[in-house]
Amino acid sequence: MPETAEPDFEVIVVGAGIAGCVTAYQLARQGRSVALIERGESPGSKNLSGGVLYARGIQNVLPGFLDEAPLERRITRNCVTFLNAESSVGIDYKDTRLADPVNAVTVLRAKLDAWLAQKCEEAGVFIMPSVRVDRVLTEDGATGKRVVGVQAGADEMRARVVVAADGVNSFIAREVGLRAKEPLNHLATSAKCVVSLPRETIEARFNLVGDEGAAIAVVGDCTEGVGGGGFVYTNIDSISVGVVLRLDDLTAKKKGVTEIFDHFLAHRFIAPYLEGGEVVEYGCHLVAEGGLNMIGEIAMDGMVVVGDAAGLTLNTGLTLRGMDLAVASAVAAAEGILSALERNDTSRSGLAGYRERFFASYAGKDMKTYAKAPAFLEIDRLYTHYGELFANVLYGAFNLDTEPRRHLLSVARKALMQSPVKMRQLISDGIAGARAL
Amino acid sequence: MRPLSVPERLAKNRFNLDEQECHIEVDQKIVKATGTGRDLVACCAAHVYTEEPDGTISVEYAACLECGACLAVAAPGALKWHYPRGGFGVQFREG
Numbered sequence: 001m002p003e004t005a006e007p008d009f010e011v012i013v014v015g016a017g018i019a020g021c022v023t024a025y026q027l028a029r030q031g032r033s034v035a036l037i038e039r040g041e042s043p044g045s046k047n048l049s050g051g052v053l054y055a056r057g058i059q060n061v062l063p064g065f066l067d068e069a070p071l072e073r074r075i076t077r078n079c080v081t082f083l084n085a086e087s088s089v090g091i092d093y094k095d096t097r098l099a100d101p102v103n104a105v106t107v108l109r110a111k112l113d114a115w116l117a118q119k120c121e122e123a124g125v126f127i128m129p130s131v132r133v134d135r136v137l138t139e140d141g142a143t144g145k146r147v148v149g150v151q152a153g154a155d156e157m158r159a160r161v162v163v164a165a166d167g168v169n170s171f172i173a174r175e176v177g178l179r180a181k182e183p184l185n186h187l188a189t190s191a192k193c194v195v196s197l198p199r200e201t202i203e204a205r206f207n208l209v210g211d212e213g214a215a216i217a218v219v220g221d222c223t224e225g226v227g228g229g230g231f232v233y234t235n236i237d238s239i240s241v242g243v244v245l246r247l248d249d250l251t252a253k254k255k256g257v258t259e260i261f262d263h264f265l266a267h268r269f270i271a272p273y274l275e276g277g278e279v280v281e282y283g284c285h286l287v288a289e290g291g292l293n294m295i296g297e298i299a300m301d302g303m304v305v306v307g308d309a310a311g312l313t314l315n316t317g318l319t320l321r322g323m324d325l326a327v328a329s330a331v332a333a334a335e336g337i338l339s340a341l342e343r344n345d346t347s348r349s350g351l352a353g354y355r356e357r358f359f360a361s362y363a364g365k366d367m368k369t370y371a372k373a374p375a376f377l378e379i380d381r382l383y384t385h386y387g388e389l390f391a392n393v394l395y396g397a398f399n400l401d402t403e404p405r406r407h408l409l410s411v412a413r414k415a416l417m418q419s420p421v422k423m424r425q426l427i428s429d430g431i432a433g434a435r436a437l
Numbered sequence: 438m439r440p441l442s443v444p445e446r447l448a449k450n451r452f453n454l455d456e457q458e459c460h461i462e463v464d465q466k467i468v469k470a471t472g473t474g475r476d477l478v479a480c481c482a483a484h485v486y487t488e489e490p491d492g493t494i495s496v497e498y499a500a501c502l503e504c505g506a507c508l509a510v511a512a513p514g515a516l517k518w519h520y521p522r523g524g525f526g527v528q529f530r531e532g
Contacts, residue, residue: 039520041453045528046503109532130524152523169505171519182509189506191482193446194531195438238531247480251510256479258443265440274438281531282446284482284504 009035009126010341012150012159014133014172016043017109019307019326019333020165021116022061026334028123032341035157036117036125037150039132043117047109048283050192051233051240052215054104054324057363061331062119069115072106072235073213074099077206080318082387083218083230088269089390090218099212106213106233106240107323108194136162136172136303143347147176147302160346161337162303165330168286170309178297178305184248185378186290186311188228191261192242195277199237205273206234216273217320220387222264226250227383230264231320232273241265241274244287246378257284287322288313292371298329298358299336299351306333312363315377316370317437328363376436379429381421389419443484447500454499455525461485461498461507462517468494473512480506502527 013024016038024036040046052075059065076098081090098104121127137149137156149158150172164173168187173179197205206214213234222230227246232239243261250257264270288294294311298304306312307326314321336354340346358364396411416423441449463486468474474494477486483500486507503526508518520526 039523041524041528044532045530046526048529048532110529111532113532132520132523169508169520184509187506187509189480189482189504247506247510250480251476254475254479257482257506258484261482262440265438271438277438279438279441279446279449281449281529282443282482282502283450283527283529283532284502284506286505286509 007149007158007160009033009157009159011035011161011163011337012037012157013163013165014150015165015167015309016040016117016127017047017113017165017167017307017326018116018323019309019330020163021113021120022058022327022330023163023165023306023334024125025116025120025123026061026331027337028120028125030338032338034125035128035159036120037128037131037133037152038117040129042114042129043127044110044113047113048192048285049107049109049323050190050231050242050244050320051106051108051235052104052320053107054319054321055102057324057327057331061327066102070111072108073208073211074102075104075106075215076212077208077214078318079214079216081216081218082390083220083222083267083269084387084391085221087391087395088218089387089394104215106215106235108235108240133166133172136175138176141301141347143301145176145301146347147300160302160341161351163333163337164303164305164309165307166309168288168308170305173305173309176300176303178300178303179309179311182290182294184251185246186288186294188244188246188287188289189250189257189284190242190244190287191257191284192240192282193265193279194235194238194240194281195274196238196280197277201276202234202237202239208234211236219383222267222270223383224255224260224263225384226253226255226260227378227380230270232270238280239274239277241270246289289315289374291315291374292367293374295367299348299354301347304333304337304351304354306330312367314366314370314373316373317377317433325363325367328361329358332357332361332364370436372432372436376432379432381425381429385419385421389415389421392418447483451528451530452499453525453528455521458522459496459498460519460521460526461496461501463494463496464515465493467512467515471512471515473510473515476510477507477516480510482506
């Protein structure tokens with residue numbers, strides 16, 4: 001397709017999060033002219049995540065990542081727990097192999113993304129902070145509407161390709177029709193506090209040595225039965241603690257985010273982690289929960305969508321992923337854009353290499369593998385009755401009340417009979433879980 | 438840890454308040470007709486929205502953490518919400 005007006009940049013990336021920075025960095029390293037527009041005062045200042053980044057992918061992009069980037073702790077301990085009012089049942093998996101080679105790290109995005117943007121600048125990206133993109137510029141082309149740039153206030157900037165890396169709310173992807181208003185079961189809201197504590201206290205409290213870190217994920221009473229969960233992640237000298245609540249369930253159950261978060265912070269099994277700490281920051285963030293079903297078109301004439309803006313997050317029940325998918329989509333998008341620029345065809349079909357590369361990558365394959373996970377995780381019983389049921393089975397086994405013992409299977413059957421969960425539900429949920437996760 | 442109130446937590450953050458432009462606008466008629474106000478109040482971690490005794494929803498936009506949950510739950514037409522102008526609003530130091 002002929003491209004008329006001379007562009008200001010070959011590529012304009014909107015949003016200096018992980019997806020935007022990695023896309024810009026990869027393109028600039030190949031000698032392309034790239035502008036990275038960020039509405040925050042500086043890159044990172046609008047960005048927030050729970051905090052665990054699975055780091056293998058980004059190390060391929062930035063080989064010095066582990067040594068140079070402002071990272072918090074290397075996760076060697078993963079806890080996944082059903083948390084009830086008076087009991088909890090879960091797995092506590094600690095493994096030094098997770099530190100070497102490094103698998104996952106905790107991050108604080110205001111710090112990490114500032115560093116990523118600095119890498120971009122060193123690679124030649126033109127960074128424009130404190131600029132809010134108000135709309136995309138489009139022209140009518142032979143195959144429909146074509147994105148040709150962006151408008152910010154009175155300024156218009158043109159590019160051969162615009163990259164929407166503007167996060168889960170992606171106003172620009174919505175504006176051009178690549179994203180519609182999401183159904184509420186595809187979205188969760190998250191509230192988080194960063195709580196400062198001395199590093200020795202954190203290491204003693206979470207049983208960690210040096211820069212080892214712990215990631216604790218819980219479901220159940222912590223959210224008062226609302227679909228979602230809570231998390232406690234260790235940073236170097238602070239803890240990221242928060243809740244994630246599915247918006248459809250939150251509104252249906254008529255609960256408030258802050259009431260649930262307060263309940264979580266005060267929970268007898270959570271509060272001791274935070275004892276003596278001081279809140280240093282309070283944030284919230286919308287989380288895409290739709291998985292594969294949420295990913296629609298990710299390219300059109302003159303534009304691609306990456307990271308959260310493309311709906312790329314994954315909850316597998318054990319791992320909660322978003323940032324590594326942002327990296328993978330950015331790498332695939334940059335390759336797709338380079339190939340389109342080389343062939344001088346940045347139409348939708350010229351940019352189709354992005355989608356192909358993404359779904360050929362481990363990240364795209366994982367989205368397909370876990371396609372049924374979101375539906376499974378909407379089963380209400382996960383957040384209400386299962387935690388109690390599992391605890392009651394274990395209580396029957398551990399509570400030696402001088403009654404003659406019965407075999408565990410019989411204890412479990414009795415606990416199930418007393419639970420609102422029915423045998424057929426347990427079986428069907430078990431099968432669904434096995435298929436989805 | 439001393440359990441802080443929401444205003445106390447927000448006071449820990451850094452905000453660049455845009456005194457010239459409010460980025461949130463509520464259509465009180467639609468809010469009243471749809472009852473969507475309750476969801477706006479419930480989903481906001483920053484307590485930006487308050488239901489007043491007369492049933493209208495008041496907005497404290499300076500406290501907004503810019504997550505977008507309100508826009509997702511709002512009944513169609515009840516809310517105009519976009520990001521604050523460049524450089525304004527919450528500026529995370531941790532993130």
